[in-house]
Amino acid sequence: MGVKIKYKKGDKVGYLTYHSEPEFVSGKPRFINAICECGRIFKTRHGDVRHLKVKTCGCSHQRVLLERNTKHSDATRKNKHYLYSVWGGIKKRCYNKKEPGYKNYGWRGIKMYEPWINDYLMFKNYILSNLGERPEGHSLDRIDNDGNYEPGNLRWADRVTQNTNQRPKTFSEIDVYMIRNLIKANFVQRRIAEMYKTTPSTICDINKKRIYNFNMK
DSSP: OOOOOOOOTTOEETTEEEEEOOOOOTTSOOEEEEEOTTSOEEEEEHHHHHTTSOOSSSSOHHHHHHHHHSOOSTTSTTTOOHHHHHHHHHHHHHHOTTSGGGGGTGGGTOOBOHHHHTOHHHHHHHHHHHTOSOOTTEEEEESSTTSOBOTTSEEEEEHHHHHHTSOOOOOOHHHHHHHHHHHHTTOOHHHHHHHTTSOHHHHHHHHTTSSOOOOOO
16 A cells, blocks of 8 residues: 655645545545635545546636636726735735735735735635625635635634634734834824724824833834
8 A cells, every 4th residue: 555645735736736635434535625726625536636637626627727818807997806906905915014914914924825826816716616705794804813815714704703803912012113103104093903903092092102101212
């Protein structure tokens, strides 16, 4: 019996991307949960994927390639799709150090699933195939608040659910320093509160040195 090949999420297996693995059943072929080019997660036999017998989840591979290689209209001002803004916002928070929200995402090590970074259509197809359209009053949320923007860790959540999913809020000296400097740079306190996932009154108290009165040079 050969040595079992081990994968981690995001590894390429044939034409597909490894996601996870269902419980192995003795005497049965090995199965994996794979991510198709269209973004859908499906269960398939490992051997068929590895030996290139299975290339898609059953969708039209040519249609997917055509869609990917044809300029989409989701980014145009007239027809801008809300998921294009979501995709772009995630990338800014995770990778743009000049983005105000970077402190709460990229600086903490939170990343975007690598195949999505340069492939908006794959991101869009995954969201619509697995989460569906965005319900009114909801936004994209990470189930594990310390986890990445990746398959299996995303959901549509309302404001109440997102608030209960926030990490305990404490502010370091660096946080306080940045908050006060943002206020000096004329950032709106409500916007700063959203960035740091706290209340405008807390931001005001920090600015007025009612709390976190560090002796900074």
